[in-house]
Amino acid sequence: MSKRPADERVRDFAEVDLGLSADEAVAEAERCLQCKKPACVGGCPVCIDIPGFLAAVAERDFTRAAEIIRDENMLPAICGRVCPQETQCEGVCILGIKSVPVRIGSLERFVADWERRQGIVLPSVAPATGKRVAVIGSGPAGLTAAAECARAGHAVTIFESLHEAGGVLTYGIPAFRLPKDIVQREIEQVLGLGVGLKLNHLVGRSLPVDELLGYDAVLLATGAGLPYFMGIPGENLGGVYSANEFLTRVNLMHADRFPEYDTPVRSGSRVAVIGGGNVAMDAARVARRLGAKVYLIYRRREDDFPARAAEVANAREEGVEFLCCANPVRILGGPVVTGVECLRMEMKKPDESGRPEPVPVEGSEFTLDVDIVIEAIGQGPNPLLVSLIPGLERGRKGNVVIDDAGATSVAGVYAAGDVATGAATVIWAMGAAKAAARSVNEMLKKK
Amino acid sequence: MYRIEKAAKTAENIFEFWIHAPHVARNARAGQFLVLRIDEHGERIPLTVSGVDGDAVRVVFMAVGKTTTQLARMAAGDAIRDVAGPLGKPTDVKDWGTCVVIGGGVGIACTPIIARELKAAGNTVIGIIGARNAGLLLLEDEMREACDELVVCTDDGSKGYHGFPADILKKLLAERTIDAIWIIGPAIMMKITSGVSKSFGVKTFVSLNPIMVDGTGMCGSCRVTVGGETRFACVDGPEFDAHEVDFDELMQRQRIYVDQERASLERFHEHECRCGREDA
Numbered sequence: 001m002s003k004r005p006a007d008e009r010v011r012d013f014a015e016v017d018l019g020l021s022a023d024e025a026v027a028e029a030e031r032c033l034q035c036k037k038p039a040c041v042g043g044c045p046v047c048i049d050i051p052g053f054l055a056a057v058a059e060r061d062f063t064r065a066a067e068i069i070r071d072e073n074m075l076p077a078i079c080g081r082v083c084p085q086e087t088q089c090e091g092v093c094i095l096g097i098k099s100v101p102v103r104i105g106s107l108e109r110f111v112a113d114w115e116r117r118q119g120i121v122l123p124s125v126a127p128a129t130g131k132r133v134a135v136i137g138s139g140p141a142g143l144t145a146a147a148e149c150a151r152a153g154h155a156v157t158i159f160e161s162l163h164e165a166g167g168v169l170t171y172g173i174p175a176f177r178l179p180k181d182i183v184q185r186e187i188e189q190v191l192g193l194g195v196g197l198k199l200n201h202l203v204g205r206s207l208p209v210d211e212l213l214g215y216d217a218v219l220l221a222t223g224a225g226l227p228y229f230m231g232i233p234g235e236n237l238g239g240v241y242s243a244n245e246f247l248t249r250v251n252l253m254h255a256d257r258f259p260e261y262d263t264p265v266r267s268g269s270r271v272a273v274i275g276g277g278n279v280a281m282d283a284a285r286v287a288r289r290l291g292a293k294v295y296l297i298y299r300r301r302e303d304d305f306p307a308r309a310a311e312v313a314n315a316r317e318e319g320v321e322f323l324c325c326a327n328p329v330r331i332l333g334g335p336v337v338t339g340v341e342c343l344r345m346e347m348k349k350p351d352e353s354g355r356p357e358p359v360p361v362e363g364s365e366f367t368l369d370v371d372i373v374i375e376a377i378g379q380g381p382n383p384l385l386v387s388l389i390p391g392l393e394r395g396r397k398g399n400v401v402i403d404d405a406g407a408t409s410v411a412g413v414y415a416a417g418d419v420a421t422g423a424a425t426v427i428w429a430m431g432a433a434k435a436a437a438r439s440v441n442e443m444l445k446k447k
Numbered sequence: 448m449y450r451i452e453k454a455a456k457t458a459e460n461i462f463e464f465w466i467h468a469p470h471v472a473r474n475a476r477a478g479q480f481l482v483l484r485i486d487e488h489g490e491r492i493p494l495t496v497s498g499v500d501g502d503a504v505r506v507v508f509m510a511v512g513k514t515t516t517q518l519a520r521m522a523a524g525d526a527i528r529d530v531a532g533p534l535g536k537p538t539d540v541k542d543w544g545t546c547v548v549i550g551g552g553v554g555i556a557c558t559p560i561i562a563r564e565l566k567a568a569g570n571t572v573i574g575i576i577g578a579r580n581a582g583l584l585l586l587e588d589e590m591r592e593a594c595d596e597l598v599v600c601t602d603d604g605s606k607g608y609h610g611f612p613a614d615i616l617k618k619l620l621a622e623r624t625i626d627a628i629w630i631i632g633p634a635i636m637m638k639i640t641s642g643v644s645k646s647f648g649v650k651t652f653v654s655l656n657p658i659m660v661d662g663t664g665m666c667g668s669c670r671v672t673v674g675g676e677t678r679f680a681c682v683d684g685p686e687f688d689a690h691e692v693d694f695d696e697l698m699q700r701q702r703i704y705v706d707q708e709r710a711s712l713e714r715f716h717e718h719e720c721r722c723g724r725e726d727a
């Protein structure tokens with residue numbers, strides 16, 4: 001598998017990672033030991049029969065490989081690209097103990113991309129049950145749940161507030177990691193199962209809650225799209241963005257191609273991104289592609305970055321400069337940003353063991369001259385719809401409380417994905433959605 | 448796609464469109480807005496729902512930049528790519544007693560629907576509408592019908608009272624008991640007019656119009672400071688307690704993209720000259 005050179009890729013939004021060739025894929029799949037008790041399957045939240053599909057790849061039977069994957073995962077081209085495999089399937093692959101794990105994610109991606117070129121054969125759908133299911137949100141959780149319920153023969157409608165489906169896959173993760181035509185194709189496959197999609201519908205407003213509750217089952221998959229702000233002075237100056245806004249302007253609205261597209265973005269010549277997660281890395285790499293010098297400010301050490309190691313490496317190669325052990329205390333300027341004042345941080349281990357905590361070093365203020373600040377410090381569950389449903393129990397962080405079956409405190413209403421767990425990962429959202437959808441199917445059988 | 452059912456110019460640079468959008472029409476209440484995107488390349492812009500008739504909603508807008516200018520060029524039968532809504536919290540309609548509903552400029556678009564709902568809830572409603580000159584006054588007949596009393600004013604005296612809505616409001620507050628006030632118009636007008644009611648301690652709402660992207664609470668572009676706290680106008684508003692709003696910050700944030708907006712409009716006009724029609 002090869003990557004495009006950094007100096008080339010910072011000039012466009014085309015995919016960084018070029019994927020495996022067929023021969024590379026076969027050779028890689030042949031490394032699999034075909035374990036009797038495959039640890040890898042336990043590491044995959046949707047339990048793909050990994051040795052099964054790897055065996056098929058090794059035999060060059062890519063069609064069968066694709067079918068095996070699709071039994072458990074309707075979005076394989078997406079997952080093969082964005083799953084944090086190093087902590088999931090590949091993280092527990094037995095080969096990883098002594099050498100390198102099988103590159104399961106890359107192989108999944110290879111098979112999905114191969115299948116897309118051949119024309120996809122959709123799984124079969126059970127005869128119509130006449131039951132109506134409403135799925136709210138078209139991110140990975142909503143798409144997965146919709147596919148699962150549609151396969152059981154229910155009439156499923158997905159409601160999405162934006163003008164495009166896909167949730168974070170569409171507006172959040174940039175095209176150089178996840179090309180948008182691939183997202184589109186996998187969405188079309190879900191719709192191909194007979195799932196209805198209503199865009200521009202903000203449920204709770206475009207569809208009142210009492211009408212929503214008139215469905216035989218409701219599955220909330222509204223995600224964790226509420227951006228947090230640090231709450232420091234200067235935050236509302238022109239040029240301060242939440243990562244959500246910055247990424248939405250570019251990924252969904254194509255502000256990188258302004259004025260051909262109408263939505264503008266301030267691209268800036270010097271950008272500070274605050275945060276150390278995947279979202280921060282994405283924002284920093286997008287800002288680089290808009291031509292800016294980019295600093296990434298993180299309050300802990302580089303070793304503590306919650307982002308995937310591969311993405312940190314990509315960001316570094318692309319020239320993002322890391323300022324670790326630093327914390328912004330004030331954004332300077334008016335009416336637009338001119339700089340950000342930071343404090344240096346020191347890592348102190350609290351007495352009761354635990355993770356070392358960053359503490360500010362007194363008198364260590366320094367100023368970084370920047371004209372854009374992007375805050376990527378986290379997101380919470382979207383409060384709008386869930387606050388409108390009477391009796392819906394929520395946790396401290398605003399997340400919808402669910403039981404093991406994915407059921408909420410309101411009869412007939414289920415939830416899955418980031419709205420229940422808080423910001424997590426694509427595949428965890430999908431795993432939870434599958435479980436919740438199966439509960440819905442069980443419940444509807446009895447209804 | 449959402450079809451434009453009727454399109455008319457109602458005043459200098461101001462247009463009134465009826466758009467077929469059943470999901471918005473069926474659920475819209477006073478004070479709410481929609482977000483539309485004309486085509487694949489379009490920006491998402493918020494416009495107040497100014498009326499409902501069956502499955503259609505009315506928007507009244509001023510052509511100020513690229514998107515509104517392009518929209519103004521469209522005609523009945525044309526289609527708009529996306530219409531999302533209704534968005535935002537509805538107006539706090541209840542029996543307040545005596546209410547004043549003030550519209551300034553294109554802000555008048557929002558007022559009849561608010562006045563009507565307030566009236567239906569048992570209030571006595573006094574309307575004040577103001578514009579720079581008589582040619583820019585909107586929806587006067589509708590407001591006259593919706594309100595118990597209506598005062599019309601113009602900055603240049605070409606129609607009605609010669610002066611600003613703020614002057615009328617001041618007089619009203621001195622003479623009568625007013626229980627709640629709505630002020631909708633340009634930010635500077637809302638700032639000045641709501642300043643008048645502050646010393647009287649009368650509950651006053653303004654409908655804020657920061658720059659928005661999604662309009663659903665997921666980006667924070669629309670953040671405003673109200674009572675010292677950051678709020679998202681698209682989901683926490685757009686109506687807020689006027690006496691708590693940081694208007695100066697709002698006005699600053701409305702200007703974040705002036706350069707790009709100018710470039711975009713110029714480019715649009717150039718294209719128009721060259722091909723005699725809108726951007727293809």
Ligand SMILES: Cc1cc2nc3c(=O)[nH]c(=O)nc-3n(C[C@H](O)[C@H](O)[C@H](O)COP(=O)(O)OP(=O)(O)OC[C@H]3O[C@@H](n4cnc5c(N)ncnc54)[C@H](O)[C@@H]3O)c2cc1C
Nearest residue numbers: 137139140141161167168172203222223417418424425426
């Ligand atoms: C920039 C970024 C990068 C990321 N990178 C990765 C990565 O590399 N790997 C990974 O595994 N995870 C990554 N994640 C996390 C991952 O994207 C999320 O965990 C996942 O998308 C959650 O899926 P979901 O379906 O629960 O919600 P979402 O994807 O957030 O989808 C929710 C959808 O619901 C819609 N919605 C909300 N409210 C309503 C309503 N009332 N009515 C109608 N529609 C509504 C929203 O518009 C949205 O489309 C990243 C996240 C971000 C923001």
Ligand SMILES: Cc1cc2nc3c(=O)[nH]c(=O)nc-3n(C[C@H](O)[C@H](O)[C@H](O)COP(=O)(O)OP(=O)(O)OC[C@H]3O[C@@H](n4cnc5c(N)ncnc54)[C@H](O)[C@@H]3O)c2cc1C
Nearest residue numbers: 492493494495507508509511512513514515656657701708
């Ligand atoms: C909740 C809400 C309801 C609104 N309702 C209406 C309405 O009913 N009728 C109407 O004519 N307009 C309304 N607006 C304003 C309308 O959204 C803007 O005029 C529109 O986005 C301008 O787009 P444009 O591309 O034509 O102009 P742009 O090129 O984006 O801007 C041109 C000029 O308009 C100013 N401007 C841009 N966005 C806004 C804004 N959101 N508010 C005020 N000024 C802005 C800019 O500073 C600039 O000077 C509303 C705004 C909000 C937030």
Ligand code: SF4
Nearest residue numbers: 044079083088089105
């Ligand atoms: S879906 Fe993700 S976790 Fe499961 S096998 Fe594929 S890459 Fe691994």
Ligand code: SF4
Nearest residue numbers: 032033035040093094
């Ligand atoms: S754990 Fe590794 S070697 Fe074993 S079956 Fe899974 S992929 Fe193959």
Ligand code: FES
Nearest residue numbers: 662664666667681
């Ligand atoms: S417009 Fe995005 S949060 Fe309000």
